Amino acid sequence: MDRKQIVKALESHFGVKAKYLAAPSFAYRVEVGGESYIIDREGFITKGDKRLELEEILCPSESLEEEDAEINEVEIVIPMEDHTGITLRNLVNIIFSKQTLIRKSFDLKENIVEEDFILGINEVQVKSLEDFKIALEDIGEKSCPGLGFNFKDKNLTFQFIKGKWIVEKVKTYSEFAEVLNRHAKSLKYASPKPSKIDNEKYTFRTWLLRLGMIGDEYKASRKVLLENLSGNAAFRKEKPKQEKGEDGGKSNPHFNL
Template identity: 65%
Template sequence: MDRKKIVKALEEYLGVKSKYLGAPTFAYEVMTDDETYTIDREGKITTADENELGLEEVLNDTQNFEEPTEINEVEVIIPLDGHTGITLRNLVNMMYSKQFLIKKAFDITENIVEEDFSLGINEAKITLLEDFKEALYSLGENGCPGIKFDFQDSTITFKFLKGKWNVEKIETYSNFVAILNQKAKELKRVSPKVKSTDNEKYTFRTWLLRLGMIGDEYKQDRKVLLQNLSGNSAFRKEKPKKPQDSGE
């Protein structure tokens, strides 16, 4: 199939118009809310993550997940192994600093970490697990309603996912909190500062990649996590319009 037919097939299937980019690539770009496809001179299709796809792969990559079922609450329990007081605070700060985007990604309304708890846990002098435990009990465990720290059983329970979810999305939730937990243990310090963004998808995708959600292994997870957010995941700012080139 020649390139023009590939572009036309993508336009019809995705319901969007393509853009001809002109020199130096002479490529076509087909952009949706969830992905940006680039079709080069040879008809090769690549995604924003630079993954090469065949036309059939794109056309068969539908979002027809199984019907969601009503779930009151999903809990993911992770061992406390490898944590210190500092890394547990890192975990709280990672959640709090990106809380707005996390809540929107998972379509939840309740806070995972309350503002007062974030302020208090960062004012406390914390190094050891015991330090974090004392600060937690002093501030009140209800200040961190989305995460339960159980020092008796040495576990962390992530319990902020509620509502109608299917198996694929629950797997994404499990993968997300697991990699977040691991990254908290690797970092020396995490700031609780909340930063505004005018491109939610790009900001969250960049953060997910920094966490380690890279490559095809996490492709479906990134798709699920970004689908409720606004903006464009491929570009920080809207790409400047290029003059149309009538030639190939």
Template identity: 45%
Template sequence: MNRKELVKVISEHFGVKAKYLAAPTFAYEIKTEEQTYTIDKEGKIVDEQGQVTEMRDVLKPREDEPAEDVHIAATEAIEDVPSAAAKIRIPLEEQDGKTLRNMLNMIYSKQPLINKSLELSEKLIEEDFITAINETDISTLADFKIFVTEIGRGKTPGITFDFLKDEMTIQLPRETAGAEELFTLIYKLARKQKHASYKSKPITNEKYTFRTWLLRLGMVGGEYKDARRELLKNLTGNGAFKGGRAHEA
């Protein structure tokens, strides 16, 4: 990953814009709520205390976030159902309308790649649903429930909402740990970001686009190696080079 890609991953992870400092340092500066990072000419990440840090540490969830509990809930959510299918259940009670909209926006923006990666036969979210939810004033969980009940019902074919249990369920054709990791990280990042866009961009290299997004979600390092490989195996292109150069990674 080159320096520009590194800057893009970090800035989009925190939902902020990077500032180019120009001469004499030619560095990029990324200011977050808790820290300021500088990416120097060599691609080193330096925090405001002057300490060099790794990208995996920068993207690591804050200590006050229930990362472990969320991951356990996602693991327990995958259960066997007829036809060897599986369900991933995501809790709603610790979210509000804005974070839930963020999560759906993130899913919709990469829906073609998610569907192909997980071999889904139907859309998770319809276009008119995502357009309407972004044109509606939704702040609280109650606002979200009203929207889904009155406007959005039946417009999320691959996702069901159970407001009695306060959970949303994603139906998968088969059990996969890669999907578990994917939706757990989407859940976490959706809660951190102020706003997530639902708009998608043209894709010329599926593997590179999806791999970059997975890294931005926080799927970094050896612990996620198998999950990344599983999620990328059904996609075309080259995961290491944007233009598809060299051999497949």
């Protein structure tokens, strides 16, 4: 995991933004609860004069002896910074439109957002955060069980991304929440209409690319997010059988992730 990914993981874990310190240290600082974590240019984390591993911070109650050890009950918390009522509605609409695939990707038994919440939030005028808060209270938070909106502390909790994971999945799920949140803030309007699905892997993969999970930086995360889905990641329609590629679909020498 490189320094950028470590910083993102800490931001998601604590629900705060890291501060870049520039010259001469070129380090990042994450401050939470009166404590300060420094991530130096080599990616080492220190608190005071003590060097820490990322796993120690994400799961302080356990000593992870192996790379595939489980981390207990990690939640993804992201600052509500730069959000409006419109962009929060975008977020729930986007999730609802891809809910079938998200649930399968994350192996979820319950909905993240219920249909009655989507109907209600799209029937009222929502511009400001206060508008969204009032609508949320009127419709009922139970209709949006997979997301937590904390207007006092100004953060979002991706409650559907919760459980016992290996470190690799913590990184993947943090990145997914971040690009989803960023995409929602970039749009003027997002439709809640569910997508037509004729090839799960292809549909989800192309959507992940539209969200911004592009290139080698997100290659491992795309693979994790696609592994529970059926179909072919490279081709929308089936092709003659070939050697399997990295995403579990059929490879093509001219198709690069």
